[in-house]
Amino acid sequence: MRRSLPKLSALVAAGWMLGLPSPHAAGLDPPAATPASTATADLRNPFFGDHAAAEKGEELFGRNCQQCHNSRGKGGKAPQLVRGAWGPGGANSDAFMYRTIAAGRPGTPMGAFGSSLSGDEIWQVITFLREEARRVKAATGSAGDDDHLW
Ligand code: HEC
Numbered sequence: 001m002r003r004s005l006p007k008l009s010a011l012v013a014a015g016w017m018l019g020l021p022s023p024h025a026a027g028l029d030p031p032a033a034t035p036a037s038t039a040t041a042d043l044r045n046p047f048f049g050d051h052a053a054a055e056k057g058e059e060l061f062g063r064n065c066q067q068c069h070n071s072r073g074k075g076g077k078a079p080q081l082v083r084g085a086w087g088p089g090g091a092n093s094d095a096f097m098y099r100t101i102a103a104g105r106p107g108t109p110m111g112a113f114g115s116s117l118s119g120d121e122i123w124q125v126i127t128f129l130r131e132e133a134r135r136v137k138a139a140t141g142s143a144g145d146d147d148h149l150w
Helices: 007-019 051-064 095-105 118-142
Strands: none
Touching: 051 118, 095 118
């Protein structure tokens, strides 16, 4: 965490802990229509491994995120989202990613997308980034240690 945001950090940390060790163990039923609320967000990615969803996510990423996070989330004006802790098996869970996208990071350029994207759309973006992370890892042979390289 690069800035001091006590309330948000506590919230994110709590959510992060809830999301571990496995968000998939939460046993929640996916809501029929998923509102992008951080409070009711299902912790599981309903589109896990779904390539069609990843393609929709790629398009959404291009329209909403790429101007800061660069093409395919490789990092630019904002952090990369596909290597290190965001890489396959990395420390950052899907649930943590979901909450960060939905709630944003107040006080930083990272806005909250919880009202402009639906819950399904946020999961589609995550599905794209996770697929891209696996592709990057396969291409480089490792998740890399350049997690903090913008
Ligand atoms: C206006 C620029 C901007 C846009 C647009 C933007 N972000 Fe960000 N994002 C940032 C910045 C800057 C940070 C780092 C915030 C901080 O200092 O903690 C960030 C942080 C993040 C993080 C946490 C990264 C980490 O390692 O802690 C995630 C995940 C993320 N953004 C995803 C997205 C997604 C997905 C979208 C599109 C739906 C998006 N962002 C759109 C600027 C942006």
